[in-house]
Amino acid sequence: MLRRTLISCTFLLISGISFGQSSSYEQVIDSLSNIGQQAKIIPYLEQELKAKPNEELLLRMLGFYHIEDKNLDVAEQYYTQALAVNPTCSKCYMNIGRIYAMRNDFNKALENFNLGVLAAPKDGLIVLWRARLKEYQGDKTAALADYNLAVSLEPDNGAVYQQRALFHSSQGNFPLELADLNKTIALVPNDLKPYLHRATLHFKMENLDSACLDYEMAKKLSAQQKTKDTLLTDQLETAVQDICNPEKPSYYYQRGIAFYNQKQYQKAIAMYDLGLKKFPGNPLTLNFKGNAYLALQKPDQALLCYQLALQSKDSFLKAINANPRFSTDGKNQTTKPGNSDAGQVSKAFLAELHYHIAECQLALAAFPKALSEINQAIELIPDTAGFPKEMYSNLREQIMKKIRLQKNYVN
Numbered sequence: 001m002l003r004r005t006l007i008s009c010t011f012l013l014i015s016g017i018s019f020g021q022s023s024s025y026e027q028v029i030d031s032l033s034n035i036g037q038q039a040k041i042i043p044y045l046e047q048e049l050k051a052k053p054n055e056e057l058l059l060r061m062l063g064f065y066h067i068e069d070k071n072l073d074v075a076e077q078y079y080t081q082a083l084a085v086n087p088t089c090s091k092c093y094m095n096i097g098r099i100y101a102m103r104n105d106f107n108k109a110l111e112n113f114n115l116g117v118l119a120a121p122k123d124g125l126i127v128l129w130r131a132r133l134k135e136y137q138g139d140k141t142a143a144l145a146d147y148n149l150a151v152s153l154e155p156d157n158g159a160v161y162q163q164r165a166l167f168h169s170s171q172g173n174f175p176l177e178l179a180d181l182n183k184t185i186a187l188v189p190n191d192l193k194p195y196l197h198r199a200t201l202h203f204k205m206e207n208l209d210s211a212c213l214d215y216e217m218a219k220k221l222s223a224q225q226k227t228k229d230t231l232l233t234d235q236l237e238t239a240v241q242d243i244c245n246p247e248k249p250s251y252y253y254q255r256g257i258a259f260y261n262q263k264q265y266q267k268a269i270a271m272y273d274l275g276l277k278k279f280p281g282n283p284l285t286l287n288f289k290g291n292a293y294l295a296l297q298k299p300d301q302a303l304l305c306y307q308l309a310l311q312s313k314d315s316f317l318k319a320i321n322a323n324p325r326f327s328t329d330g331k332n333q334t335t336k337p338g339n340s341d342a343g344q345v346s347k348a349f350l351a352e353l354h355y356h357i358a359e360c361q362l363a364l365a366a367f368p369k370a371l372s373e374i375n376q377a378i379e380l381i382p383d384t385a386g387f388p389k390e391m392y393s394n395l396r397e398q399i400m401k402k403i404r405l406q407k408n409y410v411n
Helices: 024-034 038-051 056-068 072-085 090-102 106-119 124-136 140-153 158-170 174-187 192-204 208-224 230-243 249-261 265-278 283-295 299-311 313-322 342-363 367-380 389-410
Strands: none
Touching: 024 038, 024 056, 038 056, 056 072, 056 090, 072 090, 090 106, 090 124, 106 124, 124 140, 124 158, 140 158, 158 174, 158 192, 174 192, 192 208, 192 230, 208 230, 208 249, 230 249, 249 265, 249 283, 265 283, 283 299, 283 342, 299 342, 313 342, 342 367, 342 389, 367 389
16 A cells, blocks of 8 residues: 655764863864865874873774774774773773674673773663664663663753664664654754654654654754755755645645544544645545445445546656655555565555455455456555565456356356
């Protein structure tokens, strides 16, 4: 079945750039970063280290920036030197743990995170790294305990709430995820990432009005901060235009889909009718309205909707290909991303239309018409992973059984 997909954000991992004190080195690094000369940061720190070869902060900074450059062996050497200077350097253990995790040596990673926690039991960031590793290893109970500990250690740090929100997201616990995102945004109201995260959550929870508020805030912050990530800005604009603009048909059918997904089919139809009143004959809206009538077991009304949508095939395909929030795996109208190839999407949706018309004709005992429609649907099945080809074959077999029974009855 035609599906919506999420506009998502690639959330940054925990930064790890915590040196524990402000310094003149960081001021120089900030200046180099601001003028786009990041390549000069490591040479600058190496030059400073020559004058102060046992400066723990310099050694840790060099270790960090070599991690950023994926020079893991060199990074480990610098952190090991820093530990020789200060055997209780908790940040050293933490970042060596990160290095082992990047090498997929998770036992050594956990060993170093544990040493870091022992060295600084009140450092929530180290606990947070350990929580993420435990989650990755599948120890959900221990991971949650560490996420909770990190929050208790750093109750005013929005990052720890956002990381715990991501954990709750992976567990499908939307209420707890939402609570943590609300706390994150209260603590860091100018960070667009939590707004985007919460918008996608509201979208999954079928709360499109709240999703719009967050998408629009993320878009506003992106403009204010002159975000250079064009993919992100394009995604935000797509989301706003898709579900937040009442001058677009999608504003209405997306809300109809939300009611459909909550099995509130009459409300879905009422929303589709609002859209059709403003955009008469819109093929996507008609298609979704047909789905709602099918769910209500009203095949005659569903059939009319599908046939009207099919009559507007050209605009139907244009509307589908213009909207990247749809996928082609043929399952229920949910929010899981899927294939977005335009040609495959078009074939999938035409196949789906004929499939649903076949369902309607079968329910109305018009078996030859149903067979013709399902045959057309099968011919249109795209070469798309996850497309339910077996479902189409099963429907054809059901129709054939009805035809055989009808022939036997007549004979």
